[in-house]
Amino acid sequence: MSIWTGVLPAITTPFNADLSIDHGAVRSHVRWLVSQGCTGIIPCGSLGEGATLTSAEKADLMRTCVEAVKAPVVPGIAALSTDEAVRLARAAADAGCAGLMVLPPYVYSSDWREMKAHVSAVLRATKLPCLLYNNPVAYKTDFTPAQLAELAAEHDNAVAVKESSTDARRVTGIRALLGDRLTLGVGVDDCLVEGVEAGARFWVAGLVNAFPAESVRLLELSLAGKKKEAFELYRWFLPLLRLDTVPKFVQLIKLVQQEVGWGHERVRGPRMELVGAEREECLRVLREALTNRPSL
Incomplete structure (x- = not known):
């Protein structure tokens, strides 16, 4: 089966109180996600606070995910320099990852040539x-x-x-x-139904x-063309999905995870945990969603 199918969670990175990676929480979380029907795991992305992780931490996180689940692990590969990105790609292969999500630096x-x-x-x-x-x-x-199209023409392993x-x-x-x-996938939470309608598959x-x-x-539902059912679920989900589209999306999603029992709101600097009106508005959106949560 293709890796590029279904729902691939870009996972958050859970931290201990000293802000080291909580690998036990990683294992539990990715196993739960796969048990709920997710088809793969994407660590070290933007939502995973990849920019705050060292290369060694990213390699350890990749190995933890690979060992925890049988589903494909596809880490984000992003770095300040090209050399570091290349080293991360090789570390992912060594860790047993099934594919890579390649980001710009x-x-x-700069320009397209670079x-x-x-x-x-x-x-x-x-x-x-x-x-x-x-x-x-x-x-x-x-x-x-x-x-x-240029990249696809020159690299057979550019596939999605x-x-x-x-x-x-x-x-x-x-x-x-x-x-x-x-193969095309949607990467913005509140554009899922529109993207699938246009031809995205994951x-x-x-x-x-x-x-x-x-x-x-x-x-x-979206892939099956069940538009009415998909839209009803989408209507319920959209206030939550929009939390993924703002600068503090990491803090917002981690807070939601904490409130539903699957994580902690700890983040690494320069991010800080939400306080005041921002935090209360997120909790209000979550409470409303949980009150009206649909049966599946």
Whole structure:
């Protein structure tokens, strides 16, 4: 079965009180997610606070996930430098990961020549199948359909795209140019139904960390073309899914996880735990969702 199917949680990284990684919590969490129908696990991404993890911590986290579940583990590969990204890609292969989610470099964002060279170096570093991550909102680098086509033409292991531009037309544009060469996935929680309608086949999700059963069901209904049922579930889920689309999405999702019994709101600096009106509004949204939680 293809890796690029179903709901792939971009997992949060749980921390102990001293802010070291809580590997026991990682194991329990990923096993629960898979038991609820998720098809793979994506550690070390933006939601996983990858920018605050050392390379050694990322490698340890990859191994923990691989050992914990039989489902594919597809870590995010992002770094300040191309050399570090290449080392992470090789560490993922050594850890037994099934694929890679390849991000543009942190901080530095420039022209296509440089971005293509960076991504290509990561793709050449391993034979693992790779998911290209387009998120211009967060990374200021926008991989256009034509640029994705260049990468796909030159690298056989470029096989899928996580499209997070927030523009559902991008899915249509990629399909129009590349056909089925790249499998398309939605990477923004509150664009799931629209993305599937345009041709996306999988979902790299965030609120799934707290609501896996609902996430899996929403994707199933969307893929099955059951529009009325999908929209009713989507209507309920949207206030929560929108928590994934703002700068403090990590803190918000971790708080939701804590409140439903699957995590802790601890984050690493420069992030800080939510306080005041922001925290109360998140809890209000969650309380309302739990009060009206649909039966699946």
